[in-house]
Amino acid sequence: MTYCLGIKVASGLVALADTRLTSGTEYSSAKKVSVHQLEQHSMFIMTSGLRSVRDKAITYFSEVLEEQDQNFNKLYKAVNAFAAQVRRVAEEDKKSLTESGLGFNLHAIVGGQLENDDEHKLFLLYPQGNWVEVGPGSPFFIIGNSNYGKPLLHRNLTYQSTIRDALKVGFLSFDATKVSVNDVDYPLDVIIYEKDSFRMIEHRLEKAELRDTSKKWNELLQKAMTQLPDDWANRILAKVK
Secondary structure: OOEEEEEEEOOEEEEEEEOEEEEOOEEEEOOOEEEEEEOOEEEEEEEEOOHHHHHHHHHHHHHHHHHHHHHOOOHHHHHHHHHHHHHHHHHHHHHHHHHOOOOOOOEEEEEEEEOOOOOOEEEEEOOOOOEEEOEOOEOEEEEEOOOOOHHHHHHHOOOOOOHHHHHHHHHHHHHHHHOOOOOOOOOEEEEEEEOOOOOEEEEEEOHHHHHHHHHHHHHHHHHHHHOOOOHHHHHHHOOOO
16 A cells, blocks of 8 residues: 655645555565656656556656656646556556456656746546646645545645645654554655745655654643543443443
């Protein structure tokens, strides 16, 4: 499984991607986010799904960028070009994958800003090649294992959140997922993009760097639970006596 999170706030973008790969009972590590940076063309792509499908689509798209980058002056045009390569891979591999009992399940989050975009953009791309753009009402996308991290984001993240706060709550969302499943793990790749900067910042976080933060968050949660109003619980427990 995978945990990839893309966040769009007013001041920029935050992206986090775990690196664990699972094949049966075997685990390995690999990067799930790629950055494409050329002058005022700044974008990243995060993917979930079969690794072979992902690598093929990214390779095809990289060739398209080399040949046609000047044709993409808005991010949605680059997303359309990547979608075309996803459909190409589906045409080549979907039948054989299906016959082998595997699904064509490539999802992608694409974020960035190109020279004629009025602001930074964030898109979710489906295996069929269609896409949706994030809006201020729900300023994030998750691909992969989304069950455990969403509640934190819905409760604590808004479009007006700072990049710092988006990064912090994004990590807590990853942490909630990691402690709940065994197929999401460190290292954690982070991308930061400030609006109109045309500069992607990449950083890889190791488990040791975040151990204290994770421990502190767990302690705060335990303390908060003991301080919750519980008159309603008393009324229930009184029936046990």
